[in-house]
Amino acid sequence: MSLAVKAVGIRKSFGHHEVLKNLDLEVAYGEVLCILGPSGSGKSTFLRCINHLETPNGGYVWVDGAIMGYALHRGALQELPVKRLRAQQSQLGMVFQHFNLFAHLTVLGNVIEGPMVVRGLRRAEAEARAMDLLEQVGMAAKASSYPSQLSGGQKQRVAIARALAMEPRVMLFDEPTSALDPELVGEVLEVMRNLARGGTTMIVVTHEIGFAREVADRVVVMIDGEIRETGAPEQVLSNPGDPRVRTFLSRVLA
Amino acid sequence: MTRSTSNATSTLSLTDLPGPDVPVRRLCHPWRWISGGAVILLLAVIGRAFAVGQIQWPVVGEFLTAGVIITGFGWTLLISACALALGVILGFAFGIMRLSENPILRFAAWLYVWIFRGTPVLLQLLIWFNIALVFPRLYIPGLVDERMVDVVTPFVAAVLGLGVNEGSYLTEVVRGGISSVDRGQKEAAHTLGMTPGQTMRRIMLPQTLRLILPVLGNSAIGMLKFSSLAATIAMGEMLNAAQRIYFINGAVIELLFVCAAWYLAGTTVLSIGQYYLERHFGRDAAVAADRSWFKGRARRAAAVREA
Numbered sequence: 001m002s003l004a005v006k007a008v009g010i011r012k013s014f015g016h017h018e019v020l021k022n023l024d025l026e027v028a029y030g031e032v033l034c035i036l037g038p039s040g041s042g043k044s045t046f047l048r049c050i051n052h053l054e055t056p057n058g059g060y061v062w063v064d065g066a067i068m069g070y071a072l073h074r075g076a077l078q079e080l081p082v083k084r085l086r087a088q089q090s091q092l093g094m095v096f097q098h099f100n101l102f103a104h105l106t107v108l109g110n111v112i113e114g115p116m117v118v119r120g121l122r123r124a125e126a127e128a129r130a131m132d133l134l135e136q137v138g139m140a141a142k143a144s145s146y147p148s149q150l151s152g153g154q155k156q157r158v159a160i161a162r163a164l165a166m167e168p169r170v171m172l173f174d175e176p177t178s179a180l181d182p183e184l185v186g187e188v189l190e191v192m193r194n195l196a197r198g199g200t201t202m203i204v205v206t207h208e209i210g211f212a213r214e215v216a217d218r219v220v221v222m223i224d225g226e227i228r229e230t231g232a233p234e235q236v237l238s239n240p241g242d243p244r245v246r247t248f249l250s251r252v253l254a
Numbered sequence: 255m256t257r258s259t260s261n262a263t264s265t266l267s268l269t270d271l272p273g274p275d276v277p278v279r280r281l282c283h284p285w286r287w288i289s290g291g292a293v294i295l296l297l298a299v300i301g302r303a304f305a306v307g308q309i310q311w312p313v314v315g316e317f318l319t320a321g322v323i324i325t326g327f328g329w330t331l332l333i334s335a336c337a338l339a340l341g342v343i344l345g346f347a348f349g350i351m352r353l354s355e356n357p358i359l360r361f362a363a364w365l366y367v368w369i370f371r372g373t374p375v376l377l378q379l380l381i382w383f384n385i386a387l388v389f390p391r392l393y394i395p396g397l398v399d400e401r402m403v404d405v406v407t408p409f410v411a412a413v414l415g416l417g418v419n420e421g422s423y424l425t426e427v428v429r430g431g432i433s434s435v436d437r438g439q440k441e442a443a444h445t446l447g448m449t450p451g452q453t454m455r456r457i458m459l460p461q462t463l464r465l466i467l468p469v470l471g472n473s474a475i476g477m478l479k480f481s482s483l484a485a486t487i488a489m490g491e492m493l494n495a496a497q498r499i500y501f502i503n504g505a506v507i508e509l510l511f512v513c514a515a516w517y518l519a520g521t522t523v524l525s526i527g528q529y530y531l532e533r534h535f536g537r538d539a540a541v542a543a544d545r546s547w548f549k550g551r552a553r554r555a556a557a558v559r560e561a
Contacts, residue, residue: 090447
């Protein structure tokens with residue numbers, strides 16, 4: 001398997017608070033990686049560093065043959081112009097905890113916005129592809145609704161379609177079900193399960209241990225800005241070596 | 255529930271309860287009737303005072319449609335429209351600069367607001383009108399070379415004075431509007447690969463516009479009235495025209511009333527326009543208000559499908 005993402009020595013501080021302490025991570029194409037950990041362990045920040053929504057204070061992220069936000073030039077990292085960084089970011093699809101659908105656009109408008117504005121697709125073509133994606137997430141019937149008319153689960157499924165519309169190399173999910181009513185979690189996980197089955201490379205920050213156990217190829221547990229445990233889900237979830245990981249898992253599995 | 259009320263109702267035993275069709279008598283509100291009556295009385299007194307006062311109503315009627323007044327009102331509308339357009343353009347330009355990452359752009363926008371919001375608009379009008387005293391010639395190499403008095407006519411001075419002043423207020427309005435659009439909208443646009451310019455134009459500004467539309471409506475109404483200040487710089491708008499007439503015929507109050515009627519007519523039309531604009535642009539907000547109805551239907555439909 002060839003590598004899709006390689007994070008090298010990622011450090012991030014907010015003021016004096018060190019959120020990420022020298023993190024390394026590799027994700028291969030076709031792999032589904034779940035990042036677990038208690039609140040405040042830095043897992044969302046790590047995900048946001050991977051696609052440069054947060055700029056790391058140290059280290060770098062390599063995605064599919066290029067370093068995010070930089071060009072390697074005479075042994076140093078030269079910061080890229082915003083436009084080129086955005087082009088790199090569009091290779092990583094992001095799904096947010098709070099959906100962040102564009103409130104002034106319809107469901108269809110949300111999905112065609114990226115392809116039309118960033119990739120210069122024609123409206124008809126963008127719409128045809130968007131309808132396919134909406135079909136895939138079961139939201140085609142709501143194409144002309146506005147986000148405010150949708151339930152949380154429906155919004156998140158549209159958000160997934162919007163991210164997929166850019167045909168990203170890797171999909172990033174930042175606690176995609178944490179803001180949902182319990183009865184709506186299932187429909188979103190179902191869409192993600194289908195994506196995983198289809199071979200999409202995914203990095204998922206989640207609290208859904210069951211989903212991680214069932215879908216993930218590999219699980220990473222972060223505590224206090226460090227990766228404390230990594231491996232196959234059954235191994236990490238059933239028999240963790242690290243005592244703090246054991247404490248965390250016993251609390252969430254209880 | 256307090257003890258005293260439960261005591262008061264506790265004397266009603268179950269056997270004494272009335273049937274379901276028992277009539278309901280509403281509270282009567284005597285103070286509503288009294289205050290309403292007082293206001294009607296007051297209006298009647300004021301109305302009578304004006305009716306018997308020293309006002310020649312026929313003169314008001316006569317000048318209401320006089321050519322000079324109508325032309326003046328036309329100028330009033332033109333000044334207001336141009337000044338508002340200038341104000342909106344400046345407001346958006348400086349409002350966006352105010353949020354720039356470039357500290358110099360930020361400072362320039364701050365300076366603009368500080369100066370033009372910090373001085374009276376009447377004073378600014380007088381300065382624009384007299385700008386030729388400072389810069390006798392307007393000279394831009396290869397473009398313009400003219401005497402300033404020929405360039406800055408009363409009309410231009412009025413539009414510049416009112417528009418630049420309005421722009422300083424709208425700068426703050428636009429800045430506030432952009433900042434209040436949810437941060438996640440910007441992040442979502444960035445992850446799709448949209449550049450800062452695309453994000454601003456396609457994602458932030460449309461949502462800002464909807465947020466600040468009520469304020470823009472207020473600005474339009476305010477501008478229509480502030481344009482009367484241009485009367486002081488010899489601009490022949492409506493108030494100035496009225497003044498020139500009453501200097502001759504002495505019907506001061508009559509002509510001022512004529513102006514009041516036209517201003518009221520103008521602001522009324524603008525208020526109605528504002529209502530429809532807000533209704534149009536607030537369409538997804540309006541749908542959100544209907545949501546309980548919508549959700550109820552959606553749930554019922556879903557239930558039918560499951561069954």
